[in-house]
Amino acid sequence: MSDQEEILIEAKNLKKYFPIKSGMFSSAKAHVRAVDGVDFTIKRGEVFGVVGESGCGKTTLGRLILRLIPITEGTIHYSGSNIQDMKNAELRRKMQIVFQDPGGSMNPRMSVRSIIGEPLIVNGLADGAELTKKVGELLEIVGLKSNHMTRFPHEFSGGQKQRIALARALSLDPEFILLDEPTSALDVSVQAQVLNLLQAIQKERSLTFVFIAHDLAVVRHISDRVAVMYLGKIVEMADADEIYNNPKHAYTKALISAIPKPDPSSVVDREVLSGDVPSPVNPPPGCAFGHRVNHPKYPDSIDLDLSLVEVAPNHWVQPCPCCTEI
Numbered sequence: 001m002s003d004q005e006e007i008l009i010e011a012k013n014l015k016k017y018f019p020i021k022s023g024m025f026s027s028a029k030a031h032v033r034a035v036d037g038v039d040f041t042i043k044r045g046e047v048f049g050v051v052g053e054s055g056c057g058k059t060t061l062g063r064l065i066l067r068l069i070p071i072t073e074g075t076i077h078y079s080g081s082n083i084q085d086m087k088n089a090e091l092r093r094k095m096q097i098v099f100q101d102p103g104g105s106m107n108p109r110m111s112v113r114s115i116i117g118e119p120l121i122v123n124g125l126a127d128g129a130e131l132t133k134k135v136g137e138l139l140e141i142v143g144l145k146s147n148h149m150t151r152f153p154h155e156f157s158g159g160q161k162q163r164i165a166l167a168r169a170l171s172l173d174p175e176f177i178l179l180d181e182p183t184s185a186l187d188v189s190v191q192a193q194v195l196n197l198l199q200a201i202q203k204e205r206s207l208t209f210v211f212i213a214h215d216l217a218v219v220r221h222i223s224d225r226v227a228v229m230y231l232g233k234i235v236e237m238a239d240a241d242e243i244y245n246n247p248k249h250a251y252t253k254a255l256i257s258a259i260p261k262p263d264p265s266s267v268v269d270r271e272v273l274s275g276d277v278p279s280p281v282n283p284p285p286g287c288a289f290g291h292r293v294n295h296p297k298y299p300d301s302i303d304l305d306l307s308l309v310e311v312a313p314n315h316w317v318q319p320c321p322c323c324t325e326i
Contacts (some may be wrong), residue, residue: 008176008208009042009065014074016060020281033280034060036232037074039308044175047202047209049223049240051216051255055277057232058212062178065210066095078176093123096169100181102161106153112139113149116168123172138167143197159190163197170201176208183218195222217259220244225314228252231288232280234308235323238315248311250323251289290322297322 016035019028035057042048050058063069065076067083076083083091099105106115116135120126126134136146142163153161162182169177179198183191199222202209213219219226220240227237228251236249247253254273275292278284284291286301300321308316317324 006044007041008044008079010077011038011040011065012075014038014061014064014076015072016057016064016069017072030281033232033283035064036280036283038229038232038234040227040234040237042208042210044208045206046224047211047222049219049226050210050212050229051214051219051226052229053214053277055280056229057280058214058229059180061229062097062180062210062212066097066178067091068097089123092119093172094174095176095178096172096174097178097180098162098165098169098182100184102158102165102182103153105165106161108153110152111149112151112153112164115153115164116149116171119168119171125172134171135167138170139164141170141201142167143193157190158186159194162186162194166197166201170205173205174207176210179209179211181213182211184213184215191218198222215259216244216255228255231278231283233288233306233318234316235289236317237308238312238317242312242315246312246315248315248317248325249289249320250293287318287320287323290320295322 014035015033015037017031017033020030020032021028038061040048050061052058060069064071071084078086078091078094110118113132113135116138117126117131120131120134132149135149139146139148144160144163144167153164156164182198183194186194195218198209201207209222211219211222216226220243223240225238226240226243227234228243228249229235230251236243236247236252243252244256247256273293275294278288278291286304287298287306290298290301304319304321306318306320309319310316
């Protein structure tokens with residue numbers, strides 16, 4: 001098996017339930033099912049996109065992968081090892097994250113040199129002049145200048161802060177980076193610059209990315225494969241072009257129809273979603289999306305096994321009678 005085909009991350013029946021308590025010391029009276037039984041694999045060297053509406057569980061899924069929050073049920077294996085058994089120092093060396101709000105992840109009283117160099121100091125990899133040299137190299141890799149290291153976060157634009165955050169993530173030379181909506185807070189022109197930078201760095205270093213976003217157009221631009229999430233579950237997963245050109249699930253089609261068209265005069269037949277997103281505290285049985293749109297075939301889905309099935313090579317979808325064309 002080549003490096004390109006090697007499975008780097010594998011998740012099975014992954015769940016994360018957050019307890020709802022009436023008081024600090026009371027027992028849980030209900031649970032928010034943020035991630036509710038998902039299975040997927042991520043190949044070494046690929047960009048795996050995760051897309052869906054706000055509240056669908058994308059960010060929680062990413063934090064589970066990095067072991068930033070505990071797993072309720074299921075397993076995640078990284079390069080064959082259960083992440084629960086890996087030492088924290090090893091995990092942080094191999095896996096890094098870039099947050100949606102880069103400024104919020106930086107100490108405003110620390111210089112850029114300290115922000116980027118902190119992981120190197122903590123892990124005993126560089127100090128003094130060697131640290132300064134390494135930070136300068138990292139800044140140049142992400143398109144900034146080495147003399148920027150003496151400045152502070154408030155002196156940079158949003159796009160520049162995201163580049164600094166990326167330089168910090170690259171400082172330990174990781175194998176895997178989680179990108180949690182890294183462009184959603186940026187202007188459109190800056191988004192394109194950051195996306196192109198991410199693509200260049202990913203190819204140059206053969207990195208593995210998980211790219212989380214709610215915009216399917218952005219996800220398609222950078223991703224090799226895409227998983228579409230709805231209410232804590234993956235409803236469709238396939239190669240990026242396949243998802244865009246041949247969507248099978250009704251929710252995926254709705255997301256695609258919401259992508260803005262560059263020609264303002266073009267007539268777009270948008271699928272306007274009706275109903276409200278069901279509560280993750282008490283999700284309906286069967287197909288949650290069919291329940292939302294009050295589909296006439298929804299009752300047929302209640303007792304069905306909606307585990308993903310492969311409808312075409314590497315194209316997986318929930319076999320739901322009210323949402324899926326198979």
